[in-house]
Amino acid sequence: MTGMLVRKSLRDVRTPLIVVALLLAGFECLWCKITERIAGELVPLLQQAPNDILGVLFQGPGQILRTLIGGERINLARAMDVLSIGYVHPLVQTLLCIWAIGRAGGAITGEIDRGTMELLLAQPVPRSRVVLAQLCVDLITIPILCLSLWVGTLLGAWLVSPIAPRAMASPLPVRLPAPQRPVSPEQLALDPLACGPALLNAAALLFAVSGYTLWLSARGRFRGRVLGIAVLLTLLQFLVNVIGQLWDVVGPLRPFTVFYYYQPQEMILSRDWFARPAVWLSLGVLVGVGTAGYFMALRVFCRRDLPAPL
């Protein structure tokens, strides 16, 4: 019975799943090209300038940019550092959240809103199975999306490797000089396999957002309203996390957002990520939020009245 519900849910989401997976893979593939341009052309050129142009770039309002790309520890001269930005890029986080909110938001409220939940629950289907089926759908679709991120990185890295320092192609009539300072090949080496562990963090983020959205969905009546609340909640968390890095007053609120625990760069750039408790704590919190969301969804949905279709 659960299998039938899962198949039906997968059938409902297959088109958006394919679209989001292609977008994620495409973006990561493109990001490898961007990495090549930044690490292989732009940064070596800027490093020849007498002043620290990059330092100037990340001052003042540029701090927001620095925050968005992963903070102080990211060195744009290192290709892997730049590559890791592709996993925290706002576009990727937006795509992941759109998927999680859109799918989970429509999972229960969508059926109620359309009036089809009545048809479904008129059959001898326990309500708990409906929630369980959504969990199974998450357990199937989240790895697919995470793998699509990785496939994009693998494909992109294969296309652009090896990265070599070279002069930028300038749109101006003036030819920009080739970098004079030697760039070590290690700095420009791309290791897409190192991005693999980061998928755990991405999956945990998806699960967390999906969990609390499903809870909202289980207690909601209208799909649009549930989606609106979930988007607002997620956006608020994202802003608190970003602003909290820039403004100390908001800083203490960061641990109350799911994005605070989304640290894929930590796992990509540290060879010993598995030995760091902070990494496991982040994963644990995200999985915990998702599990709590699912538990609350189960509790609410099994006890609520099913409204009549309008």
Added chain:
Amino acid sequence: MASCILPPAQAVAKAGFAPTNAEPVLRSYNKLKWIVAAKRKKTCCVENPSPPPPPRNGEGEKKRRVWLAPPLLAGEGVGGRGFRHSNEDSEQGIMLLRTEQLTKDYGHVRALDRLDLTVAPGEVFGLLGPNGSGKSTALRLLLGFLQPTAGAAWIDGHHCWHDSVAARRRVAYLPGELRLYENMTGRQLIRFLGGLRQLKDGPDVERLARSLDIDLSRPIAELSSGMKRKVALLQVLLPRAPLLVLDEPTNTLDPTMRDELLTQLRRARDHGQAVLFSSHVLSEVERVCDRVGILQKGRLVHLQRMAELREERRIVAAFAGVVEELPNLPGLRRIERQQHRLTFEYAGPLPPLLAWLARQQVVDLGIEPLGLGAIYQRYYDVSRGEPPEGAHA
């Protein structure tokens, strides 16, 4: 193993105890049996019943707890407060559906008020009432979509909220506001819903589809509302559930299909399936129902056996002279008196009444079956503020 089926005293003796030791054990055993029997009789919730428990549903259900209702014979428990009983139930069968003081409040609004109802296997029961009278709420409570504010309902002994999955296994439901999965074809929908009931694809699907004139290969999104309702009807008729719950099933059906539906309902009744349906259309209720309940503002105000209604007549007689008082015949009820014209209802043998009429100076006489309309009209008038004569028992 053999000792297990021996009476306790023998079993104990076989185990090597002296009979003097066995007697207190036997007494304790008998006492225990008595307590268990008394508890079963009294309570609706049986902990760890001896027969294999029904599958778990997981909805507010406690582990290893099965919510069962004591069996109820036809007629037992029917006739709670607030409605008029036309007749006593006579079947001696166990009720398939039973509600007891079933109540649902939406905030401060009482949608259903202490509904006491029973439906026997093979019975077609019609719920009548204007919009907002609580028909759909009653049906949705039975399906476990709503949690009752008070009271309870059981289907085949299974509590409709606490043991809702087991209850729904015995019910096929046609919603009033029909919404189907638009991204499926008719066949895919039937297969999906059938699969949830562990039904296998069989020749029944094609046979029923032919009789209802449905093309199951077409996407549901492309079907008209009437065709969608036919597909939904198909999924209701297919599982041969003991109870069919239909919320205004003839909505949007053309007259031919309406007839076909009523035929299918009669066929279901012949197969021993019970049908509970709500409707606004009195004529179709009259055609197919065995019993009818009229709801008004959430209360069951009238319960009518159709066989008896068919025996009742509405008589309008015009007299030339002064009209005598009506004879004291059982089942005779005066409705209206206008100068030389009398309107009355009569449920009884005609000869005594005709003999009385023959003694009068009758100038005009009309005798017609009473019909459900006349009954319904009483409560329709009530809703306009005119209290009916003898509307409530």
